[in-house]
Amino acid sequence: MKKNGRPGAPRAVQVRFWEGVRSGLGVQEAGAAAGVGPVRAFGWFRQAGGVKSNGPRRAGGRYLSVGEREEIAVGLAAGESLRSVAGRLGRSPSTVSREVRRNSRGRRHYRALAAQGHAQHRAARPKTARLAGNDELREWVQARLKENWSPEQISVMVRREFPGRPEMRVSHETIYQAIYVQGRGALRRELAACLRTGRALRKPRRKDGERRGKIPGMVMISERPAEAEDRAVPGHWEGDLIIGAGHQSAIGTLVERSTRFVMLLHLPDGHGPGQVAAAMTEAMGGLPAAIRRSLTWDQGTEMSSHAQIALATDMDIYFCDPHSPWQRGSNENTNGLLRQYFPKGTDLAVHRREHLAEVADQLNSRPRKTLGWKTPARALDEFLAAAAA
Secondary structure, three states, X not given: OEEOOXXXXXXXXXXXXXXXXXXXXXXXXXXXXXOOOHHHHHHHXXXXXXXXXXXXXXXXXXXXXXXXXXXXXXXXXXXXXXXXXHHXXXXXXXXXXXXXXXXXXXXHHOOHHHHHHHHHHHHOOOOOOOOOOOHHHHHHHHHHHHOOOOHHHHHHHHHHHOOOOOOOOOOHHHHHHHHHOHHHOOOOHHHHHHOOOOOOOOOOOOOOOOOOOOOOOOOEHHHOOHHHHOOOOOOEEEEEEEEOHHHOOEEEEEXXXXXXXXXXXXXXXXXXXXXXXXXXXXXXXXXXXXXXOEEEEOOOHHHOOHHHHHHHHOOEEEEOOOOOHHHHHHHHHHHHHHOOOOOOOOOHHHOOHHHHHHHHHHHHOOOEHHHOOEOHHHHHHHHXXXXXX
16 A cells, blocks of 8 residues: 555564554654654554553543554454453443444454454545545435435435345435535536525525624633522522523523512513613612622523623622533523423514513512512511511
């Protein structure tokens, strides 16, 4: 085999190199002992991901190394089970089983260097695109595209049409790539007109100017004071949005953690950062300072203006960890109660500010077991009266 126009090193040279590495020589010294230069020696070492030392392998590497493959070969020759070999390597049993199945004709025929060669051959890039290298499959796919089948329908039905032929398999993503990425040389660009969208280029999900990722300046919930965590002191709030049909409308929800007092934010003009900041400032600005201590929210982009809100309301704002709704348990429970008034899949923009106030009053007037059957409104009034005394 040639690489970059140069002949590859004989297998025996690679064997001598790896024997030197396993014996304790450095990479450069092992390369010199095998008769190759340091560039090629370090290239082999990096490509293989290093070799296994005398201790258990530290998990984390994605690909099996030559050393690990030799350990597999030795273990199988000694009659060990795949699970036992995997345990010594610190690998999943399925990883070892897949390695033996893919790179040999069975356990008795597994050889480390042959397996390494098979793996390197499969990993070589670039590869011929699947549709470009199979005329029959390409013609079958093109015929179905002309009949206005979707790539997903084609992917499923070609498997059913040719059940015993693994070469007649193609994923829907491969079909899209073959149409949109013309450098892959598989399907003609004009076939894009057969897709449901009719687009010749993919439309990015991200809107112009849209930013994805972390909100700048977030302070995480782990830094929230202990008094908020144990609900001992009122004034710590949880917030969120309940979303209407098609994500086109929303209502903001605020719940005080200690008294479970609820306030609803009227957002008739949208629920972007500007609208949420304005509604939040208006709602919180009318509260006594004693119950404006902190607010905890998820990492939704509607809170991108959190610094503005914190400055206007004199409150500390904390953000939950991703995918951790239990960190706002009171708010999640309240949102569930609110769906009785604002069902999912409905337009929430039709509700007037007065109606939102009525719903909040109903929730705040319900006796709560967690409050010793007090209502949230009474619990809040008692705290404010004690604070004023």
